[in-house]
Amino acid sequence: xxxxGPVEHGYPHxxxxxxxxxxxxxxxxxxxxxxxxxxxxxxxxxxxxxxDLYLGAQRVARELVRHYRLPDARLIVSFREMSHAANVExxxxxxxxxxxxDRFRTHRRDIGAALAHExxxxxxxxxxxxxxxxxxxxxxxDTVTTYLGAGWLLLDAYREDAASSQKLGYLTPEEFGYxxxxxxxxxxxxxxxxxxxxxxxxxxxxxxxxALLDGRQPPLTAAGWAGRRxxxxxxxxxxxxxxxxxxxxxxxxxxxxxRGPLRVSFSCPTCHQRIRVPVRxxxxxxxxxxxxxxxxxx
Numbered sequence: 001x002x003x004x005g006p007v008e009h010g011y012p013h014x015x016x017x018x019x020x021x022x023x024x025x026x027x028x029x030x031x032x033x034x035x036x037x038x039x040x041x042x043x044x045x046x047x048x049x050x051x052d053l054y055l056g057a058q059r060v061a062r063e064l065v066r067h068y069r070l071p072d073a074r075l076i077v078s079f080r081e082m083s084h085a086a087n088v089e090x091x092x093x094x095x096x097x098x099x100x101x102d103r104f105r106t107h108r109r110d111i112g113a114a115l116a117h118e119x120x121x122x123x124x125x126x127x128x129x130x131x132x133x134x135x136x137x138x139x140x141x142d143t144v145t146t147y148l149g150a151g152w153l154l155l156d157a158y159r160e161d162a163a164s165s166q167k168l169g170y171l172t173p174e175e176f177g178y179x180x181x182x183x184x185x186x187x188x189x190x191x192x193x194x195x196x197x198x199x200x201x202x203x204x205x206x207x208x209x210x211a212l213l214d215g216r217q218p219p220l221t222a223a224g225w226a227g228r229r230x231x232x233x234x235x236x237x238x239x240x241x242x243x244x245x246x247x248x249x250x251x252x253x254x255x256x257x258x259r260g261p262l263r264v265s266f267s268c269p270t271c272h273q274r275i276r277v278p279v280r281x282x283x284x285x286x287x288x289x290x291x292x293x294x295x296x297x298x
Contacts (some may be wrong), residue, residue, distance in 0.1 A: 007160055007167045009174060011210065013139050017175055017195050020131070020143035021182065025271045025289045027129045031289075037187050039149035040067050042194050045112030050294075053079075053105060060112050061098070064119040067150060073122055077115070079105055084170050088118040090125045109196075113168050120145040138170040146171075146179040152191045155180060155200045156172040173200065177207020185211065186270065186290075209261035214269040217251045221295045228297070235279060235298075238262060254279070 025033060044063045047056050054077065061075040072094045081102045089097045098118050104111050120141050124130060129144075131137045145151040155176040161268050167173065180191055181204065190274045195201040216222045218231035231252070238254035239262055252266040255276070262279040271290035277283050279298045 005157070007165050008172050010172055011175055011178070013171060013175055014135050014178070016131075016139045017143050017171065017179060018267070020140040021138065021147060021179070022272045022289070023129060023131070024147060025142055025273070029287065030291050031220075033148075033186075034095070035069075036148045037189075039152060039183075039189060039191065039194075040064065040112075040116070045116075045153065047108040047111050048123050049108060051108070053108070053263070056108070057100070057111055057115070058069055060149035061115050061119065064112070064115055064150060068119060068123045070119075070123060070126070073126075075115070075119065075122075086114040086118050088121050090121060110153075110157040110166075110168065113157040116145050116153045117141060117163075117169060120148075120150065126214055130174075135170070142169045142171045144181050145169075146176060147183050149183070151176060152194055155203060156197050157195050157196050158200050158203065160199050168278045173203030174207045174210070177204035178211050179207070180204055181208035182270070184208075192257035214267075217266070217269070217285075219252060219264055219266060219277075219296045219298045220269070223297075235262075235264075252284075268292055270293070 029293060040063070045060045061077055065073050065075060074095045075098050077098050079102050080099050080101065082116060085267055087099045087100050097246040098115065100111065104114060124141060131140045142151065142154065145154065149153060155173060157166065157168045158173045159166050168181050169176065171179070183189065192201060192204060195204065212267055216224060218227045223231070230250070234250065235254065252264050255263050255265060260278070263276050265274050265276040267273070268275050268290060269289040270292040271287060273287060274288055274291045275285055275294070277285045277296060277298055281298060283296045283298050284293060286298055287298060
């Protein structure tokens with residue numbers, strides 16, 4: 001939790017975020033991911049200063065448990081002085097003890113954000129889905145929280161001005177915006193109307209620009225003129241060298257296919273699984289993981 005300290009910006013964890021989206025689809029399947037079409041409603045996690053601290057925290061926790069369809073899970077929320085925003089004790093259940101930073105006694109509007117992350121920890125624990133290492137596992141948790149409809153709370157908890165700052169979670173504000181935009185594209189949802197923090201709204205717009213760029217990379221037909229020209233040059237070189245990969249940082253790779261046509265592989269812009277199609281002009285590909293239909297010009 002960044003508390004009146006520097007807030008990291010940009011996309012330093014982008015590859016781990018993309019790997020987390022792929023892992024989520026692989027673990028849940030397309031059909032299960034699509035059972036989360038509606039995000040957590042602001043009214044369901046609203047918390048005002050007149051609410052009882054403990055009863056209100058338990059109410060918000062129950063709403064998040066309901067969102068993740070964990071009917072037999074019971075969260076017991078307490079508060080203590082700590083460096084992190086929150087912590088959950090992952091046991092066999094059905095009771096899970098969650099500790100929130102004492103800061104939330106007076107910053108109650110952000111209790112939902114802190115609990116969203118911790119409930120996702122419980123959800124992933126029950127799924128048996130994790131990444132090695134604390135850092136990558138926390139990035140996985142933030143990504144899943146956002147992709148399944150509760151992470152807009154974490155982004156909305158981001159506030160920064162010349163005198164103070166606050167940010168929850170391990171992703172940067174722009175990375176939260178990126179994942180939130182990925183979700184919005186899949187479920188046709190507009191999360192921007194829920195933000196109370198102007199900095200969060202700006203971060204979402206920047207993340208959305210980066211998310212849209214994923215769908216404009218060659219060999220997709222939506223790629224821009226410069227990308228298409230670079231792709232045509234790399235394809236010509238690959239054909240001359242029988243599959244030698246392009247030099248530099250490009251989102252595709254050419255590989256030979258025995259005596260058949262040259263093939264190109266690239267990441268699905270929705271779930272980031274690698275897709276491999278023949279190099280033969282206009283091709284329509286369907287991702288086997290997230291079922292996205294992609295128009296390509298290979």
